[in-house]
Amino acid sequence: MQIPAAVEALSALAHPSRLGAFRMLIRAGEAGVPAGEIAREIGAVPSTLSTHLTILTHAGLIRSRREGRSIIYLADYDGMRDLLAFLMADCCAGRPEICAPLSDIAQAAACCAALETPCG
Amino acid sequence: MQIPAAVEALSALAHPSRLGAFRMLIRAGEAGVPAGEIAREIGAVPSTLSTHLTILTHAGLIRSRREGRSIIYLADYDGMRDLLAFLMADCCAGRPEICAPLSDIAQAAACCAALETPCG
DNA sequence: TCGATATTTCCACTATTATCGAATTATCGA
């Protein structure tokens, strides 16, 4: 991931409604959430929410599929992983000795338990 | 970290000059970088850069100390860790089965090698 | 086909953010 793409992704998340929508979709998983339900939860009018969802989509953070009259949005985990990797790269690679605290994040998030090839 | 603080941090990073400055400071470590040198590297006039550094400071992502006539800026690793933890929390806690890819980030970033209490 | 539902696109308006020159503040060395 390059700086422009990272800036686009960060900008997409840098809005209360969009961050809220994105977190909702992360939690929802593959099932996704229809646009209307997101709008209701977030408290946004349909047209505004649609704009927000477009921004998140262009940033590579969410995707969508049509299901009947609804359009189901889902988190794009690959896009999110790319962004996190980009943000973590300099911390860990550039200054390895300040990386330990970041590992705690992975632990706190129960990440290591899911590792196929455990650390070390 | 709450949504408003996360949005502030994300907004702070969602600008090419600010993201560039922040990454420079992450790499520079405790030594930090004087404002003027950041401006030169980023290619920004002093007043504009100063505005950017203020935004990053308010977001809790960098700090500064005066050294003679220079003001030395440094990354605030705690602030960055809080932001990353916030972004990762939903991915890992809410949907543990999609967390494995995120662990790869920690590995790719050589994080696990630095762990005092290795995963598992 | 028609009416209802779900969502997007378009458009105008408002609000926020970005930029940079000029003036100001702080520090240093002579």
Next chain:
DNA sequence: TCGATAATTCGATAATAGTGGAAATATCGA
């Protein structure tokens, strides 16, 4: 104390982003 250097604050302007109503598009069930 003075001139030079480093940086910030101020203020005006330019650029971008956010918002929501109205119209358009797509789908469904009758």
